[in-house]
Amino acid sequence: MSIAIKINNISKSYGSYQALNNISLEIKDNEFFTLLGPSGCGKTTLLRMIAGFETPNAGVIQLHGDDIQSLAAHKRRVNTVFQNYALFPHMSLEQNIAFGLEMIGWGKDRIQARVDEMLNLVHMTQFAKRMPSALSGGQQQRIALARTLAPEPKVLLLDEPLSALDLKLRQAMRDELQQLQRNTGITFIFVTHDQEEALAMSDRICILANGDIQQLSTPAEIYENPANKFVADFIGETNFLNVDVINKGKDQPLKVKTPLGVDLELDPSTQAGFNALIENQSCHATLSLRPEKISINSDGLDINLEGRITQRTYMGGYTHYTVHTEQGQNLKVSKRNHISNNISYGINEMVKIGFLQSSVRVLTQ
Amino acid sequence: MSHSNNQNALMRFITAKNKDVKHYPGFGLISVAFFLFLYLPILVVITYSFNSNKIVSVWQGFSFKWYLSALQNEGLMNAVQVSLTVATIATIIATSVATAAALVLSRGKEVKHVKLSETVINLPLMLPEIVFAVAILILFSQLGLQDGLTKLILAHACFCIPFAFLPIRARLQGMTNNLEQAAQDLYANPWITFKRITLPLILPGIFAGAMLSFVISMDDFITSSIVSGGGATTLPVYIFSLVKQGVSPELNAISTLIMLVSLLLVTPAWMISKRNK
Numbered sequence: 016m017s018i019a020i021k022i023n024n025i026s027k028s029y030g031s032y033q034a035l036n037n038i039s040l041e042i043k044d045n046e047f048f049t050l051l052g053p054s055g056c057g058k059t060t061l062l063r064m065i066a067g068f069e070t071p072n073a074g075v076i077q078l079h080g081d082d083i084q085s086l087a088a089h090k091r092r093v094n095t096v097f098q099n100y101a102l103f104p105h106m107s108l109e110q111n112i113a114f115g116l117e118m119i120g121w122g123k124d125r126i127q128a129r130v131d132e133m134l135n136l137v138h139m140t141q142f143a144k145r146m147p148s149a150l151s152g153g154q155q156q157r158i159a160l161a162r163t164l165a166p167e168p169k170v171l172l173l174d175e176p177l178s179a180l181d182l183k184l185r186q187a188m189r190d191e192l193q194q195l196q197r198n199t200g201i202t203f204i205f206v207t208h209d210q211e212e213a214l215a216m217s218d219r220i221c222i223l224a225n226g227d228i229q230q231l232s233t234p235a236e237i238y239e240n241p242a243n244k245f246v247a248d249f250i251g252e253t254n255f256l257n258v259d260v261i262n263k264g265k266d267q268p269l270k271v272k273t274p275l276g277v278d279l280e281l282d283p284s285t286q287a288g289f290n291a292l293i294e295n296q297s298c299h300a301t302l303s304l305r306p307e308k309i310s311i312n313s314d315g316l317d318i319n320l321e322g323r324i325t326q327r328t329y330m331g332g333y334t335h336y337t338v339h340t341e342q343g344q345n346l347k348v349s350k351r352n353h354i355s356n357n358i359s360y361g362i363n364e365m366v367k368i369g370f371l372q373s374s375v376r377v378l379t380q
Numbered sequence: 381m382s383h384s385n386n387q388n389a390l391m392r393f394i395t396a397k398n399k400d401v402k403h404y405p406g407f408g409l410i411s412v413a414f415f416l417f418l419y420l421p422i423l424v425v426i427t428y429s430f431n432s433n434k435i436v437s438v439w440q441g442f443s444f445k446w447y448l449s450a451l452q453n454e455g456l457m458n459a460v461q462v463s464l465t466v467a468t469i470a471t472i473i474a475t476s477v478a479t480a481a482a483l484v485l486s487r488g489k490e491v492k493h494v495k496l497s498e499t500v501i502n503l504p505l506m507l508p509e510i511v512f513a514v515a516i517l518i519l520f521s522q523l524g525l526q527d528g529l530t531k532l533i534l535a536h537a538c539f540c541i542p543f544a545f546l547p548i549r550a551r552l553q554g555m556t557n558n559l560e561q562a563a564q565d566l567y568a569n570p571w572i573t574f575k576r577i578t579l580p581l582i583l584p585g586i587f588a589g590a591m592l593s594f595v596i597s598m599d600d601f602i603t604s605s606i607v608s609g610g611g612a613t614t615l616p617v618y619i620f621s622l623v624k625q626g627v628s629p630e631l632n633a634i635s636t637l638i639m640l641v642s643l644l645l646v647t648p649a650w651m652i653s654k655r656n657k
Contacts, residue, residue: 066565067564067565068561087564087569088561088564088565089564089565089566089567089568089569089570089573090567093565094565094566095561095562095565097558097561097562099556099558101556101558101559101561101562102562103559103562103563103577104559104581105580105581114563114566114568114576115566115567118566118567118568118572119567162566163565163566166566166567
């Protein structure tokens with residue numbers, strides 16, 4: 016598969032603030048690629064550099080093998096969906112969609128055909144003559160998408176396009192975006208601070224924080240096997256425990272001493288944070304264990320503990336418990352409320368909890 | 381006790397259904413008095429412009445003769461022509477300069493001293509006009525500028541710039557530069573972006589700025605009277621010279637005509653701005 020966008024050693028600073036710190040990554044053709052991170056992590060800066068609205072202090076950006084960092088924004092075959100849509104308020108929806116096509120010099124009939132096609136694609140045909148101000152947020156979003164997709168860009172950039180919509184609409188638009196990406200085959204680069212959005216839609220996710228790439232991988236890999244403590248904390252919920260590393264080294268099992276009264280022996284190939292652990296001098300590390308990886312009163316698990324339930328939060332599909340173990344640790348446990356097995360446990364109830372060693376991730380502090 | 385009761389009643393009166401100021405007692409009466417105060421003198425001027433008597437304040441009978449004599453007065457017609465010429469050219473210059481300045485200050489990349497530049501542009505608004513007039517008079521004499529019309533146009537263009545600048549700048553600030561970026565993102569070069577996106581969107585601001593400049597220029601007296609000479613007199617300066625010779629009924633006719641022209645100018649402007657909202 017060929018590379019759509021190649022980012023090579025890009026740095027950007029504003030005064031003393033380092034927005035991007037020597038970033039390199041590759042985005043493949045036809046990929047739904049997400050830049051995820053907290054606000055101020057540099058994800059929007061990176062997107063705007065690809066679009067041509069920011070210039071890097073150093074580094075190279077390539078689009079299908081050609082350097083583009085010296086090209087002005089209007090000469091790059093990439094289009095952006097802006098956070099607040101940026102529809103031209105003095106033009107009808109048709110005119111909005113036709114704008115980019117006029118600029119690349121298409122003929123009238125061809126433009127009309129493409130505009131109709133795009134309106135149809137986003138289910139807005141009956142609104143063609145309306146002005147943007149007459150539309151709801153979700154409808155404006157669709158037109159913004161149609162406008163940017165119409166000139167058949169090589170890459171579509173989406174700058175938090177769903178953040179202004181309400182929850183229900185946001186969820187519906189997620190499915191639509193994913194569908195649209197598959198149908199058009201255009202590379203999508205999606206910027207968001209919403210981890211759920213990222214997990215739901217992306218082929219691959221790049222997590223940025225403080226101007227550095229924290230991890231770049233598939234959604235499942237990022238959730239199941241975070242590379243560091245930041246990623247484990249940022250994506251989903253987890254239990255963190257301080258552990259001591261007893262043994263580490265290349266081609267050796269990773270042994271840690273936990274405050275749960277048990278020592279764990281882990282396969283390094285299951286640990287995305289293993290290299291960082293080896294490089295780290297300290298023998299202290301952090302253990303991450305997702306709440307749904309711990310089960311209550313089940314058999315057949317490697318590690319079994321006892322504890323008392325101190326908190327219980329009913330969430331509909333799930334119930335979240337906090338279990339205070341005999342060793343004095345608090346563990347968050349999440350239990351799915353099955354149809355057949357809707358046992359619930361009360362506060363102060365003594366329970367057995369257990370998990371598999373293979374569910375444990377050890378990360379640098 | 382009764383005092384606080386009264387207060388409560390008052391509060392209820394104010395906060396309940398009478399929130400709207402229109403429902404306050406005496407509102408109608410005060411409004412009528414206010415508008416009479418504002419417009420009665422103007423009504424008197426209009427009425428007496430049709431008075432056939434040579435003595436301004438004594439009504440004799442209906443007549444158009446002062447309009448005729450005003451329109452036949454060569455000095456007056458000259459002044460009208462000078463004023464319109466000066467106002468038109470000064471407005472075009474001031475609006476162009478103000479638009480360019482507003483664009484640079486709100487859209488330019490890496491522009492330094494934005495606040496300072498704005499203050500300098502707006503300074504004529506805060507300066508007493510007499511200071512400005514004397515300064516520009518000295519400048520013109522230093523430059524050896526002789527032609528009266530040129531002097532008036534330059535001076536008017538100068539003090540009209542901040543009046544044109546303010547509405548254009550406000551319009552640009554109210555418009556996110558996302559729109560221009562979106563146009564560039566859709567392959568529009570900077571010139572087309574300006575022509576198709578920026579200009580149409582700030583046009584109401586430019587129009588408002590131009591109207592304001594025109595009115596300010598037409599109305600100006602201090603600068604015009606100090607700078608004039610060299611064969612060009614504006615309408616306000618000419619009218620003032622007429623007043624010095626005693627109030628003629630012709631003045632009423634001229635004033636009424638000016639009001640009519642202003643109305644004809646302002647009405648379409650108002651209608652356009654209303655439609656744009």
